Each structure stands twice: as C-alpha cells, then as structure tokens.
Amino acid sequence: MNMAELLEQIISDLGQEIALIGDDIDERYFVDWSRENPCKPDVILRPACSTDVSIILKHCHTAGQVVVTQGGMTGLVGGATPRPGEWVISMERMKGVTELDMDSMTMTTLAGTPLEELQNVARDAGVMLPLDLGARGSCTIGGNISTNAGGNQVIQYGMTRSLVLGLEAVMADGTIISSKNKLLKNNTGFDLKHLFIGSEGVLGIVTEAVLRLFPAKSSRQSALCALDDFTCVINLLTQLKKNLQVVSSYEVMWENYFRYAINHIEYTRDPFDNQYKYYVLVESEGNDPVIDEELFQSVLFNEIEKGTIKDAMIAQSVKDRNDFWAIRDSVGEMLRLIKDEANFDIGIPLNKTASCIEKIETTLMKKYPGIIYLVFGHLGDGNLHIIAATGKKEDKKDIYDTVYRITGEHDGGIAAEHGIGILKKPWLHLSRSEQEINLMRQLKMTLDPKNILNPGRVI
Ligand SMILES: Cc1cc2nc3c(=O)[nH]c(=O)nc-3n(C[C@H](O)[C@H](O)[C@H](O)COP(=O)(O)OP(=O)(O)OC[C@H]3O[C@@H](n4cnc5c(N)ncnc54)[C@H](O)[C@@H]3O)c2cc1C
Numbered sequence: 001m002n003m004a005e006l007l008e009q010i011i012s013d014l015g016q017e018i019a020l021i022g023d024d025i026d027e028r029y030f031v032d033w034s035r036e037n038p039c040k041p042d043v044i045l046r047p048a049c050s051t052d053v054s055i056i057l058k059h060c061h062t063a064g065q066v067v068v069t070q071g072g073m074t075g076l077v078g079g080a081t082p083r084p085g086e087w088v089i090s091m092e093r094m095k096g097v098t099e100l101d102m103d104s105m106t107m108t109t110l111a112g113t114p115l116e117e118l119q120n121v122a123r124d125a126g127v128m129l130p131l132d133l134g135a136r137g138s139c140t141i142g143g144n145i146s147t148n149a150g151g152n153q154v155i156q157y158g159m160t161r162s163l164v165l166g167l168e169a170v171m172a173d174g175t176i177i178s179s180k181n182k183l184l185k186n187n188t189g190f191d192l193k194h195l196f197i198g199s200e201g202v203l204g205i206v207t208e209a210v211l212r213l214f215p216a217k218s219s220r221q222s223a224l225c226a227l228d229d230f231t232c233v234i235n236l237l238t239q240l241k242k243n244l245q246v247v248s249s250y251e252v253m254w255e256n257y258f259r260y261a262i263n264h265i266e267y268t269r270d271p272f273d274n275q276y277k278y279y280v281l282v283e284s285e286g287n288d289p290v291i292d293e294e295l296f297q298s299v300l301f302n303e304i305e306k307g308t309i310k311d312a313m314i315a316q317s318v319k320d321r322n323d324f325w326a327i328r329d330s331v332g333e334m335l336r337l338i339k340d341e342a343n344f345d346i347g348i349p350l351n352k353t354a355s356c357i358e359k360i361e362t363t364l365m366k367k368y369p370g371i372i373y374l375v376f377g378h379l380g381d382g383n384l385h386i387i388a389a390t391g392k393k394e395d396k397k398d399i400y401d402t403v404y405r406i407t408g409e410h411d412g413g414i415a416a417e418h419g420i421g422i423l424k425k426p427w428l429h430l431s432r433s434e435q436e437i438n439l440m441r442q443l444k445m446t447l448d449p450k451n452i453l454n455p456g457r458v459i
Helices: 003-014 050-063 115-124 141-147 230-243 255-264 289-306 318-329 331-337 350-367 393-409 425-430 434-447
Strands: 019-021 043-045 067-070 087-090 097-101 106-110 164-170 176-179 205-212 219-227 247-254 278-286 311-314 342-347 372-378 383-389
Touching: 003 019, 003 043, 003 050, 050 067, 050 087, 050 164, 050 176, 050 205, 097 115, 106 115, 115 141, 141 205, 219 230, 219 289, 219 318, 230 247, 230 278, 230 289, 230 350, 247 255, 247 318, 255 278, 255 318, 255 331, 255 372, 278 289, 278 318, 289 311, 318 331, 331 383, 342 393, 350 372, 350 383, 350 393, 383 393, 393 425, 425 434
Parallel strands: 043 087, 067 087
Antiparallel strands: 019 043, 097 106, 106 205, 164 176, 164 205, 219 278, 219 311, 247 278, 247 372, 342 383, 372 383
16 A cells, blocks of 8 residues: 555545645654754644544554654654654644543543643642643643653652553554553553553553642742752752652752853843852742741751851742742753753762762863853752753764763663653663563564554664
8 A cells, every 4th residue: 555545544534634744744743852853754644532543553554654653842862753754643633631530639631732731720720730841831741651751840749650540542553552540559450551651652652641630739939059069969958858848849950051041041040149069949848838938948047057058049939939940941942052962861879970970071071172061950869961062963972972881880871751762772772781672672563563653762
C-alpha cells in the first residue's frame, strides 16, 4: 500500500479533518524545543479520541507506516521531532478534563491537555495537582507521562510516575489498553501503566490518565537565599527538611546562571545589593499561614545567624514570589538566546555534586576558554541542569562526552528528567547496563514488532 492509499483509508474512516498535509503543515510540527534536526513531515494526523488513535494505528501497523507522537513539543531530546518518512500523530485535539472526582481525589484527563490547564482546574476546585515545570503552559500531560517529567515539586510529591493512578494507552497494533484505575492500592497482577510512563512513546500512545490530587495548602512561603559556599547549600537543605513540615521546592542557581538571567532576561531583577556564589529558591507549604510564616522566618533567620545563609529575601506578596520564580524559569528564554548549546539534565548523588560540578567547570573552561557555562536545577532531588555553549556546533559532541564522562565518574546519571529521545541515545550505555538495554529492546520488539512507534528513540 502506498502513502496516498493509506491516507485515503484513514480519511475515509475518520474524516478529512483528521489529516493535515502540504502547506497546511505549520512549522511548529517540525522540531521540539531542542531545535535540533527540524524536518517537515508529510502528514499530520490529529485524533480527537482514543478510538481515532486506535484506528490510525491499526492502519499504520498494517501498512508498516512509522509515526511519531507529539504533545506540546517542549521536550529537549528530539523525541517528538519527526524524521524523514515519519507521520506525526499530534495530540493537540485531545484536550480536556473528563472527570473530577473529589471523593477519590482524582482528575481524569485527555493526554493532549496542557499541564497548566490541569493545574488551573485543580486550583478552581480547591485542590492541587503538584506536577509543575517551567514548560507548564505548553507541555501536555501525555508528554509529561511519557517522559516521566520531574519539575519543581518532586522533592515533596515525586515524579509524574507517582502522580498517575490509571492510564489508557493505545498499542502499536491499535489495541486500546484501558486501565483508568483510581485505587491507591491495586496489586491485581502487573501494573501495566508503568510500561507507558517514562518510555517516551516507544511502547504505546498515552490517550487518557487518572491523576492524583492533593488538598490545597492554605499557606505557601517562598524565599530567595544567597550563599557563598556549596557545603552551606547542602547544610541548608538538611536543616530545612529537619525543621520545616514541608519543603516543596529547593531550586539552586549557580552564580553563572543567576547572573546570565539578570543580565539577559528583561523581566528578571536581582533583589540583592551584593553578588553571591549560589542562590536558592526555597518554598514551604502548610495550613496555618501565621504559624507557618513564623516558623519559616525563624528557621531562615537561624541559618543566617549561623552564617549558612549570607542574605535572604522572603516573599511578602505573590508578586515577590513570581519575581523569584521568573529568574529560575527564565531558562526557556535563555535557550532561545544561546546558540548551539549543549543542554544537560544530569543526576548526581548529593555528596558528590560539588566535586563533579567543579571538575566539569574546570575541564570545560580549560578546553574552551570563554564558553557559556550555566548551572542550575532541582538540587533537592539530586538533579542539575547545565547549559554549555561555545557558539560552535562542532564542539557539542566533545562537550557532551566530557560532561557525561565526568558525571559517570561521580556515579551520576545522564538523564534525570528529560529522557533519552534521539539526542542522548549515544550515551545511554553510560547509565544503563547492556542487559538492561537488551531487556528494553525485547520489550519494544514484543509490543511493537514492526517498530512503527517513535522508532530510533531511546534504544
Ligand atoms: C522551559 C522548559 C522547562 C522544562 N522544565 C522541565 C522540568 O523541570 N522537568 C522536566 O522533567 N522536564 C522539563 N522540560 C522538558 C519538557 O517540558 C518535558 O519533557 C515535558 O514532559 C514534555 O511534554 P510535551 O507535551 O511537550 O512532550 P513532547 O515534547 O511533545 O514529547 C516528548 C516525548 O513524549 C512523547 N509523547 C508526547 N505525548 C505522548 C503521548 N500522549 N503518548 C506517548 N508519547 C507521547 C513524544 O513522542 C516524545 O518522545 C522543560 C522544557 C522546557 C522547554
């Protein structure tokens, strides 16, 4: 069957509006946020429900047509970027909350719904969906599930995996696996949802999900702390965990990242008079605004007196809080300013973070004087991001090799959050054994024997 016949069959089953071709294909489908290897696909298929996805995959499976699934395209590893010959299945029409169950504290949602919309629905209902990341306005819950996204509140609520109770997914041959489980405890056989969480769309297309909700906290305290010593950054985390009921965010920015944001991103501002080596955005939550505020302040003042913290700004308003987060979240804009950057998402054991980051910095600076080198991330989860750019595309491979080698020497992992996609595939073996990779391949061959779903990603 040729491409035109296959498309005709799909259109005959699902109607003309299912497909975009030719000039109707907008550039937003060409490449994910990494901007690497853009490619115009021949066909975009836009299902509106799981049955549409099933019908599309049945036809593609029979015809051996390769497809790539697209959510919000905020992925940073090229996983959703089409490659020549691949058709795109865009989840953009599969939007909306299908059920809000306040007794079970669950929200059931279609996979193409942007994360921020789900956060808002939860907030309006007086509850909280704790998944949060800088790309919240564009990324979709299906993409979050497929990449097992982390984000800003993992320290308290875990990764996306821990927030998903039930899932519906469509297999490569079109079979719908529907398990919209709401039970917290369910040991009835294999928990199949985990096949699809974090497997980056290579084992199935996620179409719907049941997410856990949490009681909204009535108070939130935020502070931007300035420190001069990395041991103090670790000690502060330990003290906060010990003395506060909940530490919901612990985001560290090295001076190089903080300064770059202040100097280049228009809407950021430095609230301090002096410059420091590290800046930590700390947040805590509770249910008694007065008591929580007092406790938060006293814990921070104590750490200032001990000399752990050199200076601190405690948010007095939502605006203050947003100003602090604007610095941390400005990475999206930075990635648009910096050319040909290598973009890292490494996991490092906390006790080895200082030596690892120092070695990476000295090695890169020596090799590439003048390199842009920015470090920041979710230190409370042992996860740091590095942006490194010389402005020359040809330096990127060596920069990746260098950083991953040093990360490996410090018992770290090459992908804490963003996944492997296509761009990180050459280094997967540094974090996973041959046996593990072989098992991943066997799973892929069993579930997608014709290799039509996101081929070439991850493994
Ligand atoms: C500014 C910025 C900040 C970010 N911060 C974080 C962060 O803090 N933590 C973090 O973890 N990530 C972060 N990311 C990365 C990115 O936002 C996440 O990986 C996000 O989960 C991707 O969602 P998406 O809908 O954009 O997926 P896409 O980019 O569209 O796709 C990502 C992968 O998932 C697959 N996929 C998408 N939808 C489905 C589906 N329904 N079924 C099966 N497979 C699917 C795609 O094929 C692809 O392999 C950030 C990105 C940016 C640009």
